[in-house]
Amino acid sequence: MAMAKPASSDAQAQRVALNRFLQEVERKALRMAELGTRDREEAMDLVQDAMLAFVRNYARKPSAQWAPLFYKVLDSRLQDFHRRQNVRNRWRVWLKPFAADDQRATDPLEQAPAPETIGPAHQAQGSEAIGELDQALQQLPPRQRQAFLLRMWEGFDGAMTAGIMGCSEGSVKTHLSRAMHTLRDRLEDYR
Amino acid sequence: MSNSENDKRFAEAIRAQLDDSLNDYDAATLSRLNQARQRALDELPKAGRLPWHWPALAFASALALVVLIGFPGGQVQVSPEMDDVALVDIDLSDDEMALLASDDDLEMLQDLEFYAWLEQQQDWDGSSS
Numbered sequence: 001m002a003m004a005k006p007a008s009s010d011a012q013a014q015r016v017a018l019n020r021f022l023q024e025v026e027r028k029a030l031r032m033a034e035l036g037t038r039d040r041e042e043a044m045d046l047v048q049d050a051m052l053a054f055v056r057n058y059a060r061k062p063s064a065q066w067a068p069l070f071y072k073v074l075d076s077r078l079q080d081f082h083r084r085q086n087v088r089n090r091w092r093v094w095l096k097p098f099a100a101d102d103q104r105a106t107d108p109l110e111q112a113p114a115p116e117t118i119g120p121a122h123q124a125q126g127s128e129a130i131g132e133l134d135q136a137l138q139q140l141p142p143r144q145r146q147a148f149l150l151r152m153w154e155g156f157d158g159a160m161t162a163g164i165m166g167c168s169e170g171s172v173k174t175h176l177s178r179a180m181h182t183l184r185d186r187l188e189d190y191r
Numbered sequence: 192m193s194n195s196e197n198d199k200r201f202a203e204a205i206r207a208q209l210d211d212s213l214n215d216y217d218a219a220t221l222s223r224l225n226q227a228r229q230r231a232l233d234e235l236p237k238a239g240r241l242p243w244h245w246p247a248l249a250f251a252s253a254l255a256l257v258v259l260i261g262f263p264g265g266q267v268q269v270s271p272e273m274d275d276v277a278l279v280d281i282d283l284s285d286d287e288m289a290l291l292a293s294d295d296d297l298e299m300l301q302d303l304e305f306y307a308w309l310e311q312q313q314d315w316d317g318s319s320s
């Protein structure tokens with residue numbers, strides 16, 4: 001008769017399996033987040049946040065479901081980031097006339113550099129070092145970029161990508177087709 | 192060469208470039224990723240204990256119901272005793288509403304459909320193998 005394994009050894013095995021899984025996805029996750037945020041620090045925060053939420057909420061799910069669940073959490077964090085950016089940008093527009101009235105007023109949002117110029121990569125290496133591919137991917141609308149990365153890089157099928165992104169399979173197809181079209185135009189060397 | 196073959200080669204070239212770029216991270220970045228991973232693993236629920244988010248999930252569900260039933264369409268009834276019902280349009284955008292609801296537990300509630308679908312997928316995979 002098989003002996004029941006002690007709970008602590010199960011917990012240890014689960015920790016090892018989760019560690020291996022997160023190790024496999026962390027660099028890709030960071031890369032996706034960097035392309036979405038254009039900022040290494042923001043990206044690192046998003047990945048860490050996604051890892052924490054994933055482990056807290058889904059560690060007990062079967063390991064076959066971990067990848068889509070992890071990317072769903074990350075995608076949701078990226079969407080939140082873009083929403084925050086949109087809200088911030090709306091406030092910037094709203095605050096602009098007041099700042100113009102009083103030149104002495106220093107609004108931190110007004111002082112913030114444009115997203116294109118921030119990030120350690122820019123600071124450390126200069127804009128030339130950012131590859132053509134990165135620029136092309138960064139310039140895509142967020143949903144198109146996510147559809148492209150999840151479908152073409154991570155290799156999820158259309159239905160799974162739609163589930164992760166919380167949209168229909170038709171929307172994924174549309175996003176992907178537009179992304180491919182734009183990337184083909186911008187990346188002549190890859191054709 | 193057909194368009195689909197062109198697309199395939201194009202996507203493969205991009206995929207290869209992205210894969211290569213994963214090796215460019217320096218030791219400091221990899222170390223930070225490792226630390227983030229270990230911190231996340233420390234959150235593993237202890238065996239035999241109820242997941243930490245259950246009470247929060249119950250509270251979030253109740254809150255979501257109150258919001259949905261009480262303030263449909265983002266409108267708040269300010270003084271229900273008044274004959275002329277005063278309505279204040281909060282005018283929250285979709286982005287702002289989504290941000291307010293971005294807590295993990297609310298997120299889980301929203302994603303129930305996806306989890307059910309994932310379970311179904313796994314059942315199919317299991318039965319087909």
